[in-house]
Amino acid sequence: MPKQPTPRLSLASFLEPDRIFIAAQGASKDAVITCLAGMVAAKIQLPPQTLVQRIMQREAGISTTLDTGLAIPHARLEGIKDFTAALAVSPDGIADPVHTGVFIKAVFLFVSPSESSCFQRHLQLLAALSSTFQPAFIEKISAMSVPAEIFAAIQALT
Amino acid sequence: MISDKAQPSASFAAGSLRVKRILVLTTAMLTFIPFWKAGAVVLCDFGSSAFYAGGIAFQAFGPAFPWYVLAVMLFSGAMLAIYVESCAMFVRGGVYKVVKEGLGGTMAKISVSAIMFDYCLTGPISGVSAGHYLAGLLNSLFPLAGMNWTVSPPLFAVLFAAAVTVFFWRQNIRGIEESSDTSAHIVAYTTVVSLVLLGWSVFALTKIQFTLPSFGLAFTDEALGWAKGWGWLRPIGAAGMLMAFGHSVLALSGLETMAQVYREMESPKMENLKKTAIFVFLYALVFTGLLTLLCALIIPSGMVAKYADNMLSGLAMSLPGPLWARLLMQTLMVVAGVVMLSGAVNTSLVGANGVLNRVAEDGVLTGWYRHLHPKYGTTSRIINIIALTQLAIILLCRGDVYLLGEAYAFGVMWSFVFKTAALFVLRFQDASKREWRVPFNLSVGEREIPAGVGLIFFALLLVSSMNLVTKKVATLSGLLFTAVFYAIFYYSEKRNEKIEGFEHGAAETHEERINIRQALSIEQALTEVSKPKRILVAVRNPENMHHFHKILESADADDTDILVLTSKVAKGLQFGAEAAAPGPEETELFTRVILTAEKYGQSVIPLFVLSNDPFYAIAQVAYAAKADQIVMGVSGAHGADSQLERLVMAWGAVKGDAASEKPVLARVIWEGRELSFELG
Incomplete structure (x- = not known):
């Protein structure tokens, strides 16, 4: 029996325009992550520090920075039911602290339920993000100055 | 990019x-071969003894030789079983590894020293035998070409063996390896020629009067060795049979190749190893055993001695039929013999180099021996030593296949003894499940006695001990050679141990x-x-x-x-x-x-x-x-x-x-x- 193709994830469904921001020039990766974690924490009603700690913990393991210019900090959390995300765009690029010479122009932070049944969807989201946020698309959204435009560009992907 | x-x-x-x-x-080890190719590689060494084993046995104890060559071929089944079990335990389960695991480093060094003696003799006996076959053919062909020439078989054999040895020495120095495809082609050609010879011989039996060879043993004084002077050890009954078996056992040489080739065998490895063992056993039984018997049945009794050094040529020339057809058959058989025996010269160099490299990796040889050739990256010093030893033996034997046969089998038999003893000991030391075991295991309470392995060991020990007495040349030269090699291993190992930072036994993690x-x-x-x-x-x-x-x-x-x-x-x-x-x-x-x-x-x-x-x-x-x-x-x-x-x-x-x-x-x-x- 041929396997049914997995429906493409709508990346916009994890975002809202108010969880998208343009990072200031010279901002560090940690600062951007802290800011994004604050937005997501507000949405899922979790203390921001707790979320920052979990995300940093994960970042300390295997880096989530890709050489396409995307970083995908994330955490799998107990007690939440949905995936929630926030996006930062850095037109000037943020020097990655681990990979010398790699500049991050988009940071897509998300949280997902820790249940093992959600892990496949968690991986699907990572796959969709890494294959969609290719240099050309990142360049395109980093040239935008309004979060709503960026959100629309992401919406237009699906 | x-x-x-x-x-x-x-x-x-x-x-x-x-x-x-x-x-x-x-x-070189990342391509794997099917069982029949592995069998061909083994047969190129093991099967080559068909060309000289019968003749040597005939010269030692007379007309009963085919029965004993057949018996040795049947016994090869037991030795193949020993090799299958040892390979099931160790992928690289040659004599050195198995004896080291079962009996320790000293016995392993003795085993390798002994088998090195056989490797050094395999080349010369194969090359000289091939030379005799070629000389016999030339002497048959010259008169037909109207040339009043004859070549001296011993001199020609020495020159031919030396030339083949030098050729393969050069090949080995340059790191050019004969592929298993070459072995398969040689065995395929030999099979076709042998089947024609076999068919013609069976046809001949329907046309000629023949009698089965006698079981009586007629030892020469030389073949009795020291036993001649020992009144209590007479060449009759079981003792005589043991002596005759001992003079025929050189046909077993080449089985160590089975352990060398196992690592190259494709998946499912153990199933293929068993198939290889059966293939080699049946092939050798027919090719070496049956053809030797046919030689005794068809070659006129008065002519056997003439063809002692090239008996299969004798068989071809004794068949009924026109001269041209018999000469053609002889030519085809000689070509088969020359390529197979020359292949065995190469196998002896490759095998000896491989065994010494394994020993060197284990810290038993100093760095001097492991020095790599600056251009070809081969262990040229080891290859030089083996080739020079073989050339010296070729010159010293003066083309006498029987003399080489008399010296032969010391190493292979004692290495078998040690290997089988090690396998017996390992049954008790390591009770873990094997993929295959030599059969006949008796349960005594909670213990299991490996009776099959024990019986094989006992038979090997008896034959080897008898050979010590009857095969004087083998005993003296074998002991001397083994002692020299053991001394080299012993002092090299001691010297290595003195070198600061040398990690002895590091090759347990073979690199x-x-x-x-x-x-x-x-x-x-x-x-x-x-x-x-x-x-x-x-x-x-x-x-x-x-x-x-x-x-x-x-x-x-x-x-x-x-x-x-x-x-x-x-x-x-x-x-x-x-x-x-x-x-x-x-x-x-x-x-x-x-x-x-x-x-x-x-x-x-x-x-x-x-x-x-x-x-x-x-x-x-x-x-x-x-x-x-x-x-x-x-x-x-x-x-x-x-x-x-x-x-x-x-x-x-x-x-x-x-x-x-x-x-x-x-x-x-x-x-x-x-x-x-x-x-x-």
Whole structure:
């Protein structure tokens, strides 16, 4: 029996325009992550520090920075039911602290339920993000100055 | 250069995490052969004794020779069983390894010293015998060509044997190995010629009067050795049979090749080994045993002595039929003999070099012996020593095959004794389940007595002990040679132990000789990938290979390429830049990879990659190879979830939004568990 193709994830469904921001020039990766974690924490009603700690913990393991210019900090959390995300765009690029010479122009932070049944969807989201946020698309959204435009560009992907 | 598809982000090249350099690691042991080719390799050595064993046995104890050669061929079944069990325990289960495990280092060194004596004699006896066959043919052909010439068989045999030895010495120095295909062709040709000879001989039996050879033993004084002066040890009854068997047992030489070739045998390894053993046994029984019997039945009794040094030529020339047809048959048989015996000269050089290399790796020979040829990278000093010894023996024997036969079999028999004793001891030392065991095991309470192995050991000990008494040349020269080699091993080992920092016995972790080829692109590194299915297995830690074992167990070698990849983090390099070659850690890792692949008889394509990010390396190579699966072991530092996440991200970055040609299954496998994800 041929396997049914997995429906493409709508990346916009994890975002809202108010969880998208343009990072200031010279901002560090940690600062951007802290800011994004604050937005997501507000949405899922979790203390921001707790979320920052979990995300940093994960970042300390295997880096989530890709050489396409995307970083995908994330955490799998107990007690939440949905995936929630926030996006930062850095037109000037943020020097990655681990990979010398790699500049991050988009940071897509998300949280997902820790249940093992959600892990496949968690991986699907990572796959969709890494294959969609290719240099050309990142360049395109980093040239935008309004979060709503960026959100629309992401919406237009699906 | 990486293909455009695999490198969509050229603008990020300066800070790329992608592969910087890719090396393809190759070794001679990564292609595996079917059982019949393995059998051909064994037969090129073991079967070659058919050309001289009967003649030597005839000269020692007279007309009963075919019965004893047949008995030896039947006994070879028991020895093949010993080899099958030892190979089931150790993939590289030659005499040295098995005796070392069972009886310790000293006995192992004695065994190797003894078998070196036989290797040094195999070349000369094969070369000289081939020379006799060729001389006999020339002497048959010259009159027909109207030439009143004759060649002196002994002189011609010496010159021919020396020339063949020098030829293969040069080949071995240059590292040119005869392939198993060559052995298969030789055995195929010999089989066809032998079948014609066999058919013609059976036809002849319907036309001529013949009587079965006598069972009576007529030992020469020389063949009785010291027993001649011992009144109580008379060559009659069981003692006589033992003596005659001992003079025929040289036909067993060459079985050690079975252990050497096992590592190259394809999956399912043990099943193929058993098939090889049966194939070799039946072939030798017919080729050596039956043809020797036919020689005794068809060659007129008064002519057997004339053809003692080239008995199968004698058989061809004694068949009924026109002279031209008999000469043609003789020519075909001589060609078979010359190529098979010349092949045995090469096998003796290769085998002796291989055994000494194994011993050298174990710290039993000093670095001087392991010195590599500056141009060809071969262990030229070891090859020189063996070749010079063989040339000296060829000159000293003055073309006398019988003399060589008298000296022969000391090493092979005593190495068999030690090997079988070691296997017997190992049955008690290591009670773990074997894939196959020599049959006839008796249960006594909770214990099991390996009666089959014990009986074989007892038979070998009896024959070898009898040979000590009757084969004076073998005993004296064998003991002297073994003592010299043992002394070399002993003092080399002591000297090595004195060298500060020398890790004795380090070769328990045998280090594979790996050739490195740098590829200009990932695609160029993958030129060997040709099968419809491809699995990329990432390895990092030689102690964490469970996932690799799982793949080797389940992959079908016929339709699946297994790529084994390890990557080393090399920051700041550009693709193609020079960088450090695989270090000791990678060499150890790949040695383990190769040994594991050998164990399962599965070919693998080892790749070593320099990259800023190992997951990118995995994704890039898997993408370029159009892999069906990517398999990783679990990392203690990160955990399976994080590994899979990073691989998924790297895969997406590498692949981009290109359409998927086929699903790729990413798997993290560890003891009893697996985490997987289908990559788009």
